[in-house]
């Protein structure tokens with residue numbers, strides 16, 4: 141249990157340095173923050189309808205959803221929020237090492253994806269654990285991590301990963317502490333392995349650094365022309381799309397690995413990686429189960445609710461505009477005019493199982509806004525013959541709704557708490 145708690149604390153520390161300590165302060169980046177439920181505004185009045193086509197006609201069949209409305213919704217979210225990524229695939233080379241890990245109890249694969257033609261181009265290290273005695277390809281949970289693999293799992297023999305040195309504007313090797321990482325996910329991983337699931341983890345900054353003006357150092361750089369610093373179009377990909385693109389490339393690898401059942405892949409990540417998880421799940425229907433944690437504003441929380449973080453906070457110049465398409469910042473201060481809201485992104489995952497994981501005191505991320513977005517996406521799940529949340533009354537903390545469209549809120553703040561991993565495992569047992 142101790143490990144788990146430390147992991148959660150560690151995640152929170154990282155997030156605190158990323159700005160989450162801002163929680164409950166009244167003004168962030170010069171913009172007031174509202175935490176008064178009675179002031180959240182009449183968000184429903186202008187909420188775009190998921191089941192009405194752009195031409196005003198109603199969507200009444202699953203076929204219409206898949207053929208007409210879903211592509212419209214995808215385009216709206218892509219252009220206005222996360223940005224579209226290139227249709228052409230990158231050249232990817234795999235470097236694979238396999239041995240036993242976790243004290244000889246698990247198959248361990250370390251797969252490096254090298255992107256593009258240059259030997260020193262972007263690359264991502266994926267650490268994969270599989271149950272040792274599996275007789276058939278196994279389903280697997282892919283975890284998006286804030287830390288390089290050798291700092292995510294305490295297990296001798298993990299290749300040192302890299303972290304982005306913001307001052308030096310370069311990647312540097314992340315040294316493994318002599319006594320291993322203090323906050324490893326190893327006992328979490330063992331639980332998944334014992335239940336017959338594989339567990340993989342990757343550090344998101346391998347795909348691209350998480351700072352402004354860094355496109356050229358990451359995978360987006362592969363499409364930039366000489367001298368070009370950023371994608372040119374206002375609807376082109378931001379960093380979240382770059383990280384989600386990375387996920388799709390990992391799934392391409394899973395499809396080639398005979399030990400992995402690529403039709404049963406789940407994805408999780410927290411905070412900005414919760415946003416990434418949701419968007420990756422929306423974009424790539426090979427992700428069979430989608431578990432975004434504390435994704436908040438710009439993720440699963442309704443932007444029209446004026447509660448906690450807003451689009452204005454998220455895209456303010458010194459904060460996170462680079463994570464989105466340039467168009468997204470244009471909606472700051474006029475969210476009531478946006479052609480989409482968070483229920484659009486959620487509905488793009490339908491009919492696949494989706495578990496929204498939140499925290500009862502994570503006000504900055506607006507857990508109620510996530511619940512309400514899921515309620516609003518419910519009709520799409522229903523149209524496609526799957527169960528929605530089954531209620532529009534928000535459940536208390538630690539009272540999960542494990543429907544196909546699911547919701548669980550831990551008692552506590554921003555981050556992944558010990559019990560969350562147990563909830564995720566339970567959800568996988570139901571749906572993967």
Ligand code: GCU
Nearest residue numbers: 155158159160411412413449
């Ligand atoms: C900031 C940001 C959030 C984001 C979080 C994180 O707090 O405002 O939107 O989810 O950082 O990713 O750490």
